[in-house]
Amino acid sequence: MHRIPDPPAEVAPIAASLRSRAPELGIRMARRIRAEVTYYGSEGGVAFDELSASCQRNADLVFRHLAGDRGSDMTPALDTGRERARRGDPLADLLHAYRVGSEFLWTELAAEARVAEGITTDIFVALAAWWVCEGLAAAASDAYREETSELVLQRERERSAMVEALFTGMLTDRTTLWGAADMLGLPTGGPYLVVAAEVPAPGREALPAIEARLLAEQLRSAWRLLPDLQIGVVAVQQPGAEETALRVLGRSPDSRVGVSPPYRALQDTPRALRLARVALAGVRGRPAGLARFDDSPAALLVASAPDEAARIARAVFEDVLELPATERDRLLETLECWFTAAGSTAGAAERLYCHRNTVRYRLHRLEELTGRSLRDPRAVADLAVALHALPLLSLEQR
Incomplete structure (x- = not known):
């Protein structure tokens, strides 16, 4: 807690006199602040009654301590700093208001000191200036920054929980989805992309600063860090936005990234996440890479029944995988x-x-190993589904 330094005992009578005038001085100080600080210049910023009450409390604090009350502390300034942070008032305007208020109190102290006996004006004014300018303003500033940091952490916790709810399908009501979009800074209508990136280690991002990097390209997004993945939803409404998003994602050369096909409604985010995971499976085993989900019927079939699709892949390519x-x-x-x-x-x-003959040889070899002819449409369908399902198999199973 901030503590006010002990003042010279000689100033106590002057301070006691000024403290008795704190209500009047507080109102005058508030008027001065309102006249000189733009943000406080109207009821839209801070109501005059609230501003004058704060000024009265701060004036009383200063004079009470100078009068010899050693139990006074910075609580009024701390409360003001926290309240202004919660309201979103600019810190620069808050400090400007304290500077104007400090100058006002300094003037009042100097006027009283000039007619007082036994007090060196220069010493008294220097002490008053240090206390009023540095003590209150520093306390309010520190409290403002601490409260702002806590508010940021709180909003991030709430935002992270909302992203989690979006990805797990807990948000289904239209009104709730609109509220989630507003909190996450996303548009209420798509198209969107879901991104799934494999993290290098638990707690470490696969795509550091990705939200800021996308925002620099006018692309809004929301992200969640899981133990094994960093997942995000990216709004790609503008022409060319999808290609821009892929270009930004591709600038992470050490990451394995899967991207879903575009989708229109936020309630489809859980399904898009499954498709992004399927796409990510296609680059596992490589040092890095970015894969988009192929939204062909075969790929959609694989995504809708991954366990069965994996079984088909093993059956079709059993000899190839050996x-x-x-x-x-x-x-x-x-x-x-x-x-x-x-x-x-x-x-x-x-x-x-x-050479094309090399291709023919390899395809013929595949026909022998799988027992399926590429001239048989049913066999071609089997091979297409099995090929799409291959990423679902782990490296050990391969």
Whole structure:
């Protein structure tokens, strides 16, 4: 707690006289502050009755201590600092008000000291100036900053709980969702993206300062840190916003990141999180990378029934998964490129930077190992589902 220094005993009679005038001095001080500090210039900032009451308390505190009351403390200034922080009043205006009030009290003290006997005016005014300017203002400033820090922590706790409720599906009522969007600084309508990033260690962010980095690109977002993931929802309403978000996310070269497809309604956030997790599974095992969820029917089917999809992947690719890692990955990459090229051998070869005969050989090898022909539509469907489900398998299972 801040303590006021002991004043010279000679000033006690003057202080007692001034203390008896504290109500009148407080009102005059409030008028001076209102005239000189813009924020306090109208009822919209701080009501005059509230301002004058605060000034009276502070004036009484100063004169009471100078009169010899050693039990006085900084409580009025501390209370003022905390209250102004809770209301969101600017700290600079609060300190300006204290400077104006301090000057006013200083003037009153100097006027009384000039006609008093046995008191050195310079010493008295120096003491009064130190106490009034430094003591009260410093106490109020410290209390303001402490309260602001606590308010920030409280808002962050509330915000984190709201993000958790959004991701777990606890918010379903339209009004509640609008309130959540307002608290999180998100628009009430999409599209949105959900991001899931694998953390390097519990308690450490995978995407440090990501909210600020996105905001610098005019993209609003809300984030939650879990033991294994950093998850977030990003609003991508403006043209090109989705591409911008992906570009910002891609600037984290040491992170593995999964991104959901765009969705329109906030109540669909839990489903989008599941899709982002599926996308993230596709880059596990790599040092880093960013993967977007493929919203094709096969991918959606995999996301809706991950356990069954994983079982299908094991059954279809059982013999492929037993191959040495290099050969296994080469064959699966070839199949993926073949699907991406819409079944074109030439298109797959172009993506793989190899001859089309090499692609044909690898595909034929896959047909042998899986027992499924790429000329059979039903077999192609099996392979598509199994390929989408592969990221769901752990490295040990592979």
